[in-house]
Amino acid sequence: MDSFIKNIKSETFALNGWDFVSAFVNIPFTYYFKNSNDRLDGAFMPSDLLRAAFLRALQDFPILAGHMIVDEKGHGSIVVDKNNLNMPEYVETRGCVHYRFVEAAGFNWEAMPHKVATVGAFPSRGANGCIKMANVHALRLRSNSGLVLFVNMPHCVVDGVGYSAFVNRWAEVCRWLQDGATSELPHRTYAFNREVVERAMPEQMAPLSVPIRRTYARKSYLGYFLAWLSPETRGDFLTEGSKLSPAVGHVFYIPREGLEKLRTQLMAKGSQGQRQQQRLSDNDMLTSLVGHVVAKSICDIDKSAQRRVLATAAQAAMQAILGNKADEFMLLMTADIRPRLHRLAQTQYMGGAITCVPMLHSLRSLAGESGSQLGTTCARVRQTVDAWRGGVISGIDHALNSDPACFAHALAQVLLHPHKLIITNQSRFPLYASDFGAGAPQWISPLPSFLGGFASVLPQHPTAAGYHVYISVERRFMSAILSNPLWCSLSSLVY
Numbered sequence: 001m002d003s004f005i006k007n008i009k010s011e012t013f014a015l016n017g018w019d020f021v022s023a024f025v026n027i028p029f030t031y032y033f034k035n036s037n038d039r040l041d042g043a044f045m046p047s048d049l050l051r052a053a054f055l056r057a058l059q060d061f062p063i064l065a066g067h068m069i070v071d072e073k074g075h076g077s078i079v080v081d082k083n084n085l086n087m088p089e090y091v092e093t094r095g096c097v098h099y100r101f102v103e104a105a106g107f108n109w110e111a112m113p114h115k116v117a118t119v120g121a122f123p124s125r126g127a128n129g130c131i132k133m134a135n136v137h138a139l140r141l142r143s144n145s146g147l148v149l150f151v152n153m154p155h156c157v158v159d160g161v162g163y164s165a166f167v168n169r170w171a172e173v174c175r176w177l178q179d180g181a182t183s184e185l186p187h188r189t190y191a192f193n194r195e196v197v198e199r200a201m202p203e204q205m206a207p208l209s210v211p212i213r214r215t216y217a218r219k220s221y222l223g224y225f226l227a228w229l230s231p232e233t234r235g236d237f238l239t240e241g242s243k244l245s246p247a248v249g250h251v252f253y254i255p256r257e258g259l260e261k262l263r264t265q266l267m268a269k270g271s272q273g274q275r276q277q278q279r280l281s282d283n284d285m286l287t288s289l290v291g292h293v294v295a296k297s298i299c300d301i302d303k304s305a306q307r308r309v310l311a312t313a314a315q316a317a318m319q320a321i322l323g324n325k326a327d328e329f330m331l332l333m334t335a336d337i338r339p340r341l342h343r344l345a346q347t348q349y350m351g352g353a354i355t356c357v358p359m360l361h362s363l364r365s366l367a368g369e370s371g372s373q374l375g376t377t378c379a380r381v382r383q384t385v386d387a388w389r390g391g392v393i394s395g396i397d398h399a400l401n402s403d404p405a406c407f408a409h410a411l412a413q414v415l416l417h418p419h420k421l422i423i424t425n426q427s428r429f430p431l432y433a434s435d436f437g438a439g440a441p442q443w444i445s446p447l448p449s450f451l452g453g454f455a456s457v458l459p460q461h462p463t464a465a466g467y468h469v470y471i472s473v474e475r476r477f478m479s480a481i482l483s484n485p486l487w488c489s490l491s492s493l494v495y
């Protein structure tokens with residue numbers, strides 16, 4: 001700890017609109033490590049080595065030891081004051097469960113009697129009353145048979161790229177220390193200055209589509225209210241609000257052969273011109289498929305006549321206030337702007353560079369079971385992703401940074417929309433490369449429940465040819481998903 005304080009300097013990292021637009025959620029993952037060699041206690045991922053490596057890696061990520069500050073105009077920053085650090089939460093506990101029991105249960109959340117995750121979906125107050133920029137819980141299993149490691153970071157400080165970089169740097173330092181630190185630690189460069197994003201933006205802005213304008217440029221009273229709240233209070237508000245319609249999560253596996261079969265069917269149903277011009281990526285199909293399944297679950301839920309009338313009236317009134325159509329489904333796909341901006345791609349930028357690409361569908365149309373309709377959705381996803389280029393990104397950048405409350409208006413639009421799905425593809429996150437000296441994690445898990453109307457393609461498991469997909473929706477919608485014939489034919493329930 002003394003070495004960390006000695007090597008860190010006081011500095012301020014100004015946040016921008018890209019940070020704030022995702023600031024309301026966390027990035028939480030749980031890693032399961034196995035003591036494959038039955039090493040004696042203290043030899044397998046030793047606690048003192050883990051903690052020392054964490055503090056050394058933190059020197060490369062000083063932003064994780066800062067306080068999140070928002071001024072009276074709504075501008076935010078992470079302030080690192082070496083005399084008043086906001087150190088990450090780092091907790092170590094011991095469990096009474098053996099690793100083989102957890103492994104035999106397929107890493108099901110219910111196999112863990114202890115609460116591994118120390119935070120939920122939304123950034124919340126730490127012991128000192130403010131949001132921690134990182135949360136770590138190292139749970140050592142019985143007889144030192146394994147280690148369960150929970151690592152979380154708020155989305156306002158880093159995105160998935162920055163999260164992965166820190167975890168892998170921590171693991172690299174741990175291996176270096178375990179080997180005796182006889183050689184020089186490999187030097188890594190990470191960029192946290194948000195000005196690199198502005199310097200990478202094209203000067204010319206393209207016109208924004210209707211879905212983008214509605215998401216990022218439409219103002220609302222709820223948006224102003226959310227922007228007015230402190231980050232801690234906003235987290236409390238979102239946490240309590242989520243309890244009104246609690247979500248339940250499940251992990252599914254879609255094998256490669258199932259995905260290829262679907263691709264063949266969709267391409268066969270398209271016209272010859274479409275088959276020649278259109279390419280269907282795995283992401284196109286997964287996004288369209290999950291969007292279809294979630295939309296259909298909404299349509300399939302049986303409601304009492306009274307509830308149907310009340311729900312329809314309430315939703316119609318809310319949609320009218322927001323200016324949305326009653327039979328509308330909002331599909332929001334996350335996209336990384338780094339590869340789309342050449343100058344940004346050349347940096348090792350760790351801050352927020354992820355945003356949601358909105359698409360509007362007819363709920364009934366998206367829920368339709370015909371293969372041609374699913375193929376049409378795939379084509380729309382591909383066209384929307386292809387159009388997400390420099391000029392459009394520059395226009396979004398202008399909207400996000402011209403009004404400090406823009407992120408809150410976008411959040412309000414998503415929160416108040418009754419039919420929505422946020423889907424993110426995390427399959428390329430190199431989290432399974434996080435070897436702390438005892439081998440790569442056997443499994444990496446999301447939270448048991450996250451946001452309602454959320455899905456993610458999980459980091460690619462080294463032994464899996466297909467994809468693991470996590471879906472978090474209200475329980476009543478999940479029951480319909482679990483019985484969806486198309487979904488059941490293409491996927492299997494993991495837990």
